[in-house]
Amino acid sequence: MKLIRKGAEGDLFLTTWNGKEAILKSRKKKDYRNSSLDYRLRKQRTIRESQIMAEVKEFGIRTPLIHFIDIKNCDIIMQKIDGVLVGDLSKTKLVNSCKKIGKLVGIMHKNGIAHGDLTTSNFIESCNNIFIIDFGLANRTLKSDDHAVDLRLFKEILNSAHADVFKKAWSNFLSGYKSSVGKERFSKITNKVMIIESRGRYAKVV
Numbered sequence: 278m279k280l281i282r283k284g285a286e287g288d289l290f291l292t293t294w295n296g297k298e299a300i301l302k303s304r305k306k307k308d309y310r311n312s313s314l315d316y317r318l319r320k321q322r323t324i325r326e327s328q329i330m331a332e333v334k335e336f337g338i339r340t341p342l343i344h345f346i347d348i349k350n351c352d353i354i355m356q357k358i359d360g361v362l363v364g365d366l367s368k369t370k371l372v373n374s375c376k377k378i379g380k381l382v383g384i385m386h387k388n389g390i391a392h393g394d395l396t397t398s399n400f401i402e403s404c405n406n407i408f409i410i411d412f413g414l415a416n417r418t419l420k421s422d423d424h425a426v427d428l429r430l431f432k433e434i435l436n437s438a439h440a441d442v443f444k445k446a447w448s449n450f451l452s453g454y455k456s457s458v459g460k461e462r463f464s465k466i467t468n469k470v471m472i473i474e475s476r477g478r479y480a481k482v483v
Contacts, residue, residue: 323353363401364396374402396431
């Protein structure tokens with residue numbers, strides 16, 4: 278196996294499954310937690326991530342196919358998607374992809390799923406399709422606050438990692454998102470985003 282990405286919640290390895298390349302996601306033990314609590318949390322999150330990845334397929338979201346779930350070791354072996362991370366696309370392609378991403382995020386939110394880690398590194402463009410990956414922090418929720426946090430994070434990523442195309446990319450994302458959730462829901466969520474931003478802007482360190 279080859280380590281390809283380290284994360285706060287889990288590491289990704291390149292491996293094989295039935296003779297084909299695959300991705301192994303392994304949730305790391307947290308030494309600062311009680312061992313039984315740590316295992317219970319990692320187990321729950323492994324199961325939830327696998328379930329949500331399967332659920333979102335039902336409403337047209339492309340995610341890697343899950344090959345095997347190792348509950349004992351809190352590992353998931355899944356399909357390796359051949360493509361390019363949206364964050365690594367050319368500026369023009371990234372801007373164009375943001376409309377598709379907004380539409381997909383809107384579909385998830387409308388169906389009660391918040392991704393929890395919306396970054397341009399968690400979308401893969403493959404054969405003109407967008408795949409969403411890393412549902413490790415995903416939750417089942419219809420709360421507008423949770424959905425607004427998703428949008429706020431994606432906006433922050435665009436503004437920091439893709440500042441030169443931020444305005445066009447964010448505008449495209451919002452256009453796609455609105456097409457999925459509708460005008461009323463769109464206004465509610467984007468207003469929540471502005472509230473979150475204002476809290477951060479005026480927060481004081483005590």
